[in-house]
Structure formats: C-alpha cells, structure tokens
Amino acid sequence: MADRIMLIEDDKTICGELMTLLSANKYEVGVVSDFRKIYEETAAFAPQLVLLDVNLPYEDGFKVCAKLRCRFDFPIIFVTSRNTDMDELNSIMLGGDAFVTKPYNTAILLAKIASLLKRAYGRQESAVIEHNGVALRLENGCVECGGVKAELTKNEQKILYYLMKNAGKICARADITEYLWDNRIYIDDNTLSVNVTRLREKLAGIGANDYIKTKHRQGYLV
C-alpha cells in the first residue's frame, strides 16, 4: 500500500507541483483545502507523513505543528523559505522531524521523506532489484546474472541502480549525472561515459551482453 502524505501548503502552484512529484514517486497525496480546518482534514486523511509550510494563513506552521503533535505521532517535515537557524531550532523543539528550505532540491526532499518513513514505520527498500535476469544486490554492491557474480564500484553501482529503477524508460545522460550528483558523486560527462563502458564490460563478463542499450542522442536504457 502506498504511503500517504499530507501537504499543508498554501501556495497553489507549489502544492500542485508537489502533488505531481510525490504521486510520480508512488505516494498517495492529500492537501488541506480549508486552512481553518487543518486538524480535521489531517485527521480524516490519516497520513503517514506531513509536509508543513511555515507561512500559512490563520496560524503559522509552528503552531500547527505543536497542535498536530498533541494528537499524532507521524513524522512532520517543515518546508519553508525562512531559513534562519532560529526557525530551524523552533521547528525541532516543537516536534518537527526535518527542516527543508525552499527552493528545495527535490532529490533531497524525496530522500528525507523516504528516510523518515523508514525510521518511523520500518519501511524497507528491498535489498535486491532484478530486471531481465540481472540482479543488483544493494548491501554488497554485487551484480549477478545466472549465478555468476561481479563486484561493482560505487559509481557503477549507482548508475546501474538508477537504470534498473527506471527499467524500460530511456534515461538521459543529464538525468543520470544529476542523480549521481545528488548522491555526492561529482562526475563530469567524460567520466560518466568511462563508467558506463566499464559497467558494460563487467556485465558482459557475467554473461549479460548488451544489457545497457544506448539510445542515440537520448540516453541509456535497460
């Protein structure tokens, strides 16, 4: 079952775009429509996690957070453009679990959501992902095909992970690069090519020939 996330955000555009983003990442999203009835609407939606803006009509986010905390124990992430340390401290003291400043990096926001859900409800990502007979073991970074194993470097592992997560879709080089940067691997275009070539050699070595296909001028595909 998909995790439910409640958005308490008064900017319509941001709210809509966040809905698109979170839905695309397989979350069920609820929004507050009447800011005088935040608590009732939140209780009715029964979310697993709340994204809370600080600047809200009627009451500010800190007050909302404190009130929500009295009744619920789901994780609360503050999303705000006020990025003073005082605000951050406030949010944590009032029971917020994380503090993300606008304009947020979506990868960081998604990672925060995933890690909080994991901590709060023990959601586990499966340790192995499989596609087309090739299995990537995340705990030791090994790739397996028909019983033959090969070890991958951190970069190759992340590239393969991203491609397999998006199996069947063409992944643009720029998207892969951005994904790697989000994971603190700062490589340039040439290094990406070198890494993909090495990854292909390793895959060929375990019998998965031509596993990663190149789509000319578009990107890679598994």
Place this chain on the structure above:
Amino acid sequence: MREYINIRRFLKDRVVIIALNLASMVFMALFLLSAGNSPDTVLLVIGMWIFAVVLYFAVSFWVRRRYLMEIIGLADRLQEKYLISEIMEKPTRMDDEVFYRLLKSADKSMLEKVSEIKQEKQDYKEYIEQWVHEAKTPVTAMRLICENNKETVPRTLLAELERADQYIEQALFFARSDCTHKDYIIRETCLEDIVHQAVAQNRQLLIQNNVRVEVEDSEATAYTDGKWIAFIISQLIQNAVKYKNDTPVIKLAIGTENGNTYLTISDNGIGISGDELPRVFDKGFTGTNGRNGENATGLGLYLCKRLCDKLSVGLSVSSDSTGTKFRLVFNRNEFVIN
C-alpha cells in the same frame, strides 16, 4: 586636546587683566613716589602686588588645568565619546555651563538622528528578509515545475533558476552581514556535510560547465553556523567556475592543523595576479579578471570576508597561474569547548 592646555594660552586669554594690572602698578608706583614714599617702599608694594598676581594666576591655572584634564581623561576612557555630557559633572562656571548645555542638546539631537537612521536601516533589513522569503516561493514553484517536466524543460533554465536563487540568497546574507548575533547560531557542525550542501546548491552550474568536483572525506567538525559557511563556500565555488580553465577541477579539502580545523577550496583556474591578491576582499574590487568579460560585481568576496569576520573564521587566499586556493580556518575556541 591636551596640547591646548598650556600657560601661554592661559595668559593670552587674560591679556587685558594683565595689562590692567601692569598699568595700575605703574600708576600706583608713580602715585606713591609723588606722595613722598621712598623707592624701597614702592618696590616692596609693587613686589607684593606682582607676587599676589602671579600666585593667583598660577593657582587658577593649576585648578583649571586639573579640571580640564579630568574631563579629557573621562572622555578617553569612554568608548562612545559622545556620552561625555552624560557622565561629566555639571560645571559651576557660567560659560562652562553654557557649553555644557550646548553639548547636551547637540548630543540629544544627534542621538535622535542616529536612532531614526537605525530604525530605517532595521526596517530596510526586515523588508529585504521578507522580500527574500517571498521571492523564494515563485523560485521554488518554478523549480518544481522544471523538475516535474524534465523531458521538455531545457537544463539551462534550471541553471538560470539556480543563479537567480543565488542572487536572492546573496541579498539575504548582505542584509544579515552587518547585524550581529541574532542571525546565526554556533553549533558543532560537520564540515563535509556543509561542503556537500554548497555543491548541491550549485549543481546545475557545475554540471553544465563540466566541472569535476573532488571532496575529501573528513569527519572534522567546527563550531560555527553551517548556513553561513555553506553560503561562503557557494560563493567561492561560483567564483571558481567564473574564472575557470578548459578542464575545470575544484577540490574541497578539510583537515586539522594545530588543533584548528581548516577548509580549503582550490581550483585550477586562471588565477589572480600577485599585485591584485591583497585587494580581492575589498568592496567593489573587480581586478583584471573581472574586467575581462565576466560580470564581476566585486561583492562576492567582500561579503565572504565580512561574514567570516563576523563568525571569527580566518579567510585567506593564495594564487598563481595554476589556480587559486581559498582557505577558511576555524579557531577552536577553548571557551566553547569547556
């Protein structure tokens, strides 16, 4: 001020009285002589007179000098010299009191003016902060729209958005840079995390300029404000990209030396010439690099230096034709640790 207090000035101010005394002496001597007094008696009388006058001037000079020296000493010990009228004793002499009253009313009107300007400045700062937060909302919305429509939105748009955000951030930090303690909180901060944050803030800029970024793993921490440091690093990264070479590499390293934690940001860019190096932190200084095409404002490094000074972080720069290296040194403050 002390040089104005000397006996010559003192006597000069009293030249009329002295002349009057001398003239009286001459008349008195003539009168006494013509009245049949012996020259010895006249000399004695005049001698007594001179003695009395000299004594009077000597004592009154000494008293006056002591009084003025005391006030000057009082003012010297004051940090805000204009407060002197508040703490000096009310003078007893007529003209002193007039000047004392004048000083007081001048102070009062000045303080009113100063507090008016302070208030205006505070209002302006608050407005800037408010504006920054409001400006960030549409930037956030634009960014989300771009991310949700990655296939159709060109990456260059994301880069421009990132740039707009950096300029907005710069305004915020500029507004904060002259106000003190309220805007930062010193905490034990993991510097590597801060470095990654700064890199993430400039992701599009770095990717599109094909920059290789190397961050050394480090557990080192420093007692500082992470947001300010992230902003400073971010500014330095942007500079490194501005003045890059064909195959740009930016290295960020963290380490400890003599108990102090340091962070270096080095690039392999075009470098800064030696004679311009001491002035790079000056406000408005752009140098030959800045004039050669890039849109330098002369603000970035000045702001970095100001923020570093506020946080007591040492910021230094070294450069040659193979690149530039900035170094931030975080002092371990014993007071904080104990």
